[in-house]
Amino acid sequence: MADVSSPMDIDHNGEKPNKPNSSSKGKTVVVDGTPPAHPKSTPWVEKYRPQSLDDVAAHRDIIDTIERLTNEKKLPHLLLYGPPGTGKTSTILAVARKLYGSEYRKMILELNASDDRGIDVVRQQIQDFASSQSFSFGRASVKLVLLDEADAMTKDAQFALRRVIEKYTKSTRFALICNHVNKIIPALQSRCTRFRFAPLDPVHVTGRVRHVIESERLDVTETGLAALVRLSSGDMRKALNILQVWNFILVQATHMASQHITEEAVYLCTGNPLPKDIEQICFWLLNEPFSDGFKHIAEMKNRKGLAMVDIVREVTMFVFRIKMPSDVRVKLINDMADIEYRLTFGCNDKLQLGSLIASFTGARSALVAVAK
Ligand SMILES: Nc1ncnc2c1ncn2[C@@H]1O[C@H](COP(=O)(O)OP(=O)(O)OP(=O)(O)O)[C@@H](O)[C@H]1O
Numbered sequence: 001m002a003d004v005s006s007p008m009d010i011d012h013n014g015e016k017p018n019k020p021n022s023s024s025k026g027k028t029v030v031v032d033g034t035p036p037a038h039p040k041s042t043p044w045v046e047k048y049r050p051q052s053l054d055d056v057a058a059h060r061d062i063i064d065t066i067e068r069l070t071n072e073k074k075l076p077h078l079l080l081y082g083p084p085g086t087g088k089t090s091t092i093l094a095v096a097r098k099l100y101g102s103e104y105r106k107m108i109l110e111l112n113a114s115d116d117r118g119i120d121v122v123r124q125q126i127q128d129f130a131s132s133q134s135f136s137f138g139r140a141s142v143k144l145v146l147l148d149e150a151d152a153m154t155k156d157a158q159f160a161l162r163r164v165i166e167k168y169t170k171s172t173r174f175a176l177i178c179n180h181v182n183k184i185i186p187a188l189q190s191r192c193t194r195f196r197f198a199p200l201d202p203v204h205v206t207g208r209v210r211h212v213i214e215s216e217r218l219d220v221t222e223t224g225l226a227a228l229v230r231l232s233s234g235d236m237r238k239a240l241n242i243l244q245v246w247n248f249i250l251v252q253a254t255h256m257a258s259q260h261i262t263e264e265a266v267y268l269c270t271g272n273p274l275p276k277d278i279e280q281i282c283f284w285l286l287n288e289p290f291s292d293g294f295k296h297i298a299e300m301k302n303r304k305g306l307a308m309v310d311i312v313r314e315v316t317m318f319v320f321r322i323k324m325p326s327d328v329r330v331k332l333i334n335d336m337a338d339i340e341y342r343l344t345f346g347c348n349d350k351l352q353l354g355s356l357i358a359s360f361t362g363a364r365s366a367l368v369a370v371a372k
């Protein structure tokens with residue numbers, strides 16, 4: 001019965017944290033830092049997950065504010081939102097460690113809304129956990145319900161959560177985490193203090209990746225590191241995953257010619273077109289007749305296994321960099337945005353390659369007219 005529960009009733013197996021659902025989308029979260037059975041197979045994203053708020057790279061304003069509120073025991077309900085791999089879950093786990101120390105496992109309930117969405121999650125698991133607090137930890141600080149991927153919750157569940165939050169505000173703080181804040185109903189948003197986690201600055205990604213490179217004693221060239229940071233686009237999880245995959249390939253293939261992680265290796269490992277391939281493609285787009293351009297690009301695409309959508313994205317970046325009249329540039333970029341849009345809806349690659357070449361043919365005529 002809830003009203004005579006002991007702390008062990010909350011932490012049922014006495015070992016694991018309150019975590020009914022494991023995280024989804026392969027983002028397994030190791031909340032207590034317990035070493036796994038095979039340390040070598042630990043994903044680096046977990047091995048190097050920040051343990052304290054000081055370890056969290058970037059977001060200094062947010063961290064300082066949350067730290068101050070935690071120190072003053074004025075922690076509000078939180079809504080942390082922003083793109084993947086920017087430190088939202090890591091930050092809230094570090095807050096929990098700071099708040100509870102060794103009681104950490106018993107004092108948080110970690111739910112992943114996208115695993116088990118719906119009103120039952122809100123009504124049962126949260127309610128049970130939150131309501132047991134006053135009897136089990138009467139003198140302790142408030143508990144924390146961590147609701148990851150909250151944007152996957154149904155509207156009904158969100159409305160139900162609104163009531164649960166109100167009911168247990170005295171004993172429990174809620175931390176909602178999501179990528180898309182616009183999917184959280186306004187009534188919930190207004191009950192939380194919102195913090196936006198922006199994509200990480202290249203400087204911060206570089207700093208943290210360097211730390212991992214040194215700890216793992218990896219041989220990574222400076223251009224390899226720069227490519228890794230660029231491809232991760234502010235997502236630290238992506239950066240660490242690319243690094244680990246490539247290191248794995250190197251360890252497995254001792255016969256490989258290059259035993260260090262180069263720029264080319266990073267691009268190959270991620271399936272992204274190499275900068276020199278993009279330059280070659282752009283050269284063809286700007287110089288070759290339609291049929292020759294089509295033949296060359298299609299052949300390179302097949303030989304190297306490139307995705308059309310990656311080619312279009314990189315060619316767009318190229319168009320941003322080279323000198324041309326702004327109206328020609330705008331037209332080209334709009335055309336390529338249309339092509340990218342059609343590709344994401346499954347339109348045929350060959351047709352879209354034809355469109356790409358056709359829009360460059362149009363741009364070339366405009367450039368020749370300007371030059372005359
Ligand atoms: N700001 C950061 N400082 C240091 N490491 C970070 C940071 N952000 C992300 N990481 C690294 O990336 C991994 C994933 O981070 P985290 O789970 O905190 O991301 P998230 O913002 O919650 O992403 P998602 O929206 O996909 O859940 C962490 O384990 C950590 O290794």
Ligand SMILES: [Mg+2]
Pocket residue numbers: 088089090148177
């Ligand atoms: Mg997360």
